[in-house]
Amino acid sequence: MSAATPTPRDAGLPPPPVPTSSSLSIDSARTPPNVNKPTILHLGGDIRWNHELYAELGRRFNVERSYSMGRQDFKRALKENKWGNFVGIYRPFWNTGGEMGNWDEELISLLPPSCRIYASAGAGFDWVDTRTLARRGIIYCNSASACTESVVDIAIVLILSTYRAIPWSFLAARSCNPAEFRNANQNIAAVTHNPNGTILGIVGLGKIGHRLAQKASLAFEMEIWYHDIARMEEREKSLPGGAKWCEKLEDLFQNADCVVLCTPFDGSVLLSTTQFSQFKTGARLVNIARGKLVDEIALIAALDEGKISAAGLDVHSNEPNVNKDLAQRMNVMVTSHTAGASVESHIGFERLGIENLLGWSERGRDGVVTAVNLRWLVGSE
Missing domain, CATH: 3.40.50.720 (NAD(P)-binding Rossmann-like Domain)
Incomplete structure (x- = not known):
């Protein structure tokens, strides 16, 4: 992961459509906010799968949208209180909603005092300062459990590649060079092993x-x-x-x-x-x-x-x-930070983010599903 931008975990998925009033499940631009409901800020593109659950989110909260904004525009919008005193943040994807870069103290300091929960896609959270969020009383929730199967399956592939010299065999065959093919075919057994019992x-x-x-x-x-x-x-x-x-x-x-x-x-x-x-x-x-x-x-x-x-x-x-x-x-297998990238993972990312927000709305910190910074939390309900 680069220092400035979180790495996408939904690589390979098509980019979200340009939002229009007809394409949004909840469009705060055309629906006046209900003053009796708290507000959630949805970062990035439209949801893709969990529409009924998202509709329930809309019944509990006003949902404001930032779509995709660079860091300077996002900071300016926070300073101008563009989305009001929102209580939570929802980021369902990894390829949109992270254009503002790392969530460091500079960015976190601009959040309204009302903000109490940040529910985001993905397992890793090295791009967000979870301790600073906690000091401001903000719960951070990731979605690691949604991508567990996908990540582990790739781990198995990588483990096998290190035991069985798969990169060597693959590259030799892909070269379409008979000499390279014969070299791998005849010599790879001398350096490969089964993982059983190790x-x-x-x-x-x-x-x-x-x-x-x-x-x-x-x-x-x-x-x-x-x-x-x-x-x-x-x-x-x-x-x-x-x-x-x-x-x-x-x-x-x-x-x-x-x-x-x-x-x-x-x-x-x-x-x-x-x-x-x-x-x-x-x-x-x-x-x-x-x-x-x-x-x-x-x-x-x-x-x-x-x-x-x-x-x-x-x-x-x-x-x-x-x-x-x-x-x-x-003797090195490399892949493109795609271990968690599957449709099943991203359906789960969407769902877990919403479930964390709904759980928090019902029972506060006791209702969140996948919080990662509770041990540092200050002033949570």
Whole structure:
């Protein structure tokens, strides 16, 4: 993810139509706001799937629309109180509604004091300062559970690619060069392995990490080790072969045959030269979390040294720019931050955002479904 703009999780979906009064489920421009209802600010394009639920949102709230606005226009609109004293923000997509860039203290400071909840699409939230929102009494809700299956399926693809040298085989076949084809066909078996019985080390046993552990242990009989800030015994028991908690990351790195990052980005690099030196020689790395968790220069060195034998990267440190040194390697699978990009994910993104807003309208903080910053919240109802 770039420093300025959140990465879209709905890449590949058609752009939303230009809104017209006939195309909107709720059009605040032609329907005078009801002074007896609080206001929600809907960022970006029209909803696509959950129309009945969106209509319920319109019965509970006045819905104002910003559509797509750059940062300066958006800041100006907030300063001018264009949308009034709205109580919440709804952002259903990743390819619209984020043109104002990162939600940092500068932007958050311009929100009206009435704002109490921000419900947004996607799993990651490194583009929004959730602690600053919390200090202003604003709950931030993501939609991670909606894309869990999609993200985990791509994680499985990337894991298999690191064990079975899929990039090498794919690129050789795609070259349509008989010599390259024969080279892969005759030599790839000497460097590939089955994942069965090996140790999968998961950093972050949240919804995505736990579901990955379930699929990997069931389908590939992998042994699950994990690191998280606290032991999760109930989740351990839910896995067919259980799981081993590593209190220290170093213990995980020294033993795992494949390490998968499933943890949020907290503003600091997780894997650099020191950490790669702790890895088991020949281990594999998969990153489905955030690109900035990994020092890519250090990863290249670890690959060159053979400390890391293969990598699978859905995310990159300088998106949309992909490191060419990594992308051109036959032992590195790269994808375009699309692990969560499926129709099913985005139906869920839309729905969860609305459900968070409706739940909050009924029961305050106790009604939200997927809040991520409650532990820092100040002054919430």
